[in-house]
Amino acid sequence: MKTFVRTMLSVSALSLALAGCGSSDQGQQPQEGATGGAAQGAPTKLVISTWGFSEDFFREEIYAPFEKEHNVEIVLEIGNNAERLNKVRQGNSNVDLIYLSDYYAQQGIEDGLFETIDRSRIPNLEEIYDIAKAPLGEEYGPAYTVGQFGIAYNPNLIETEIKSWSDLWNPELAGKMTLPSITSTTGPMILDAASMVAGNETFNEDQAFAKIKELNDGVVKYYDKTSEYVNMFTQEEIAVGPIMEMYFKDIQAAVPDAKFVSPEEGGYAVMNTVNIVKGSKNKELAEEFINYQLSKEVQEKAAKAKVDSPVHKGLTLTEEEAQGITYGEETINKLRMLEMKMVNDNSKTWIDRWNREIIQ
Structure with a gap:
């Protein structure tokens, strides 16, 4: 059996110039042809498939500066993961980038x-945590945000202090x-955590x-x-x-x-990725947008x-600014990462077994 989890280690940051938009220290200029003739003529349409949460923030703070700098009109297709991926599968979409x-x-x-992406066109990859650089292989897009799956609890209702995954098996x-x-x-x-608690x-x-x-008899739902x-x-x-962790603010x-x-x-790494859809006529522009998404300015x-947890290693946040997001090299380096190919290969078997043995 392949190893299901690998703990990620960091490497020293390389000193490369950031290539995002909107500030002088991110000096990469748009290349001719990548943005429909730079800042002249009708704007190039860049179609982005995404979830739609915090849409006002993204439109005003993220998309608008890129549109202005590159003479681009960003068009959004909104929906959940499955809906949007199925639309691309069926060929009913003209999406360039998909989250x-x-x-x-x-x-x-x-x-x-x-x-496949040209990593030489995305220099900001060198400025992000290793775990986010190529979560699904060097040929495909990075994770632009890495959150974590951990444990929340109400100390007023239980005496157990939660420190470990194994604490979930406390009879209390x-x-x-x-x-x-x-x-x-x-x-x-949680299935992998159970295997780990069992000593594997x-x-x-x-x-x-x-x-x-x-745990089954003690699980409310x-x-x-x-x-x-x-x-x-x-x-x-x-x-x-x-x-x-990203939902803990609602609980608190x-x-x-x-x-x-x-x-x-x-905790377990929860990663959202950005990829370029096959057949996009705006591949170079899409790569510029990925680089922009990874820039220190956008990440900050x-x-x-508190929309996304950052992957850029250069950010320094106050304790208040970091509250409610997954932040910091120590936390990121401890995250456990599922091998998604193995998850996909086994998901049907696990679901069938879960329905037979757990949900009775």
Whole structure:
């Protein structure tokens, strides 16, 4: 069995000039032909497929400066991962760039839907954490944000101090806990955590399922949507459960004493990627946009707005600015990373087994 998780190590930053837009220290200029003749004539349309959250922020703070600098009109196609990927599969889209979680991006790669990227045109890759540079292979797009999947809990409802994934197996938490469904983005992560708690260095499917079964009677609900988790936590139907850090601010708004923990073994990397769709007529322009997305300026804006956790190593945030996002070299270097090809290859088997053995 292949290793299911690998812990990422950092390397020293290389001193390269940033190539994004909007500030003098990012001095790469648009190349002729890449932007429809630079800043002359009708703007080039760049179609971006994305989720649509924080749309006003992205339009005003991210897209507008790039449009002005490159004489571009950015057009958005909005939807969830599955909807947007299926649209590309069916050929019903003229998308140039597509934002997807790593799980769905791996499916796009296996289906041959993406262009390979020219990394020489994306120098800001050298300025981001190693974990984000090529999460799905050197030929494909980077992760522009890396969050983490950890554990939230209400210390007013339980005595156990949560420090480790193994703490979820504390008998005190029975009847007070939620876990993600296997069909959710983070379902495979909790399955891997169960294998690890069972004592395995590499993923062991049988022992992972056996370990989850030990919790089954004490799980209030296996959640599919984060909104379900937040509602249960707010109503005190649960006191603990794994969740993505990016949603913790919603929990803490309702339960100020709530805590989020990056387990001592490491949280799980939750990565959103950006790729160029095969057949795009604007490949070089799309590569310029990826480089811009990775620039210190853009990364800092998104981090301070608490829209995305940054991957740029050069950011320095205050404690207040970093609250609620995944930030800092120490945290990033401890993150555990699923091998998405293996997840995709086994997902149907795991779902079938989960339905038979867990959801009875």
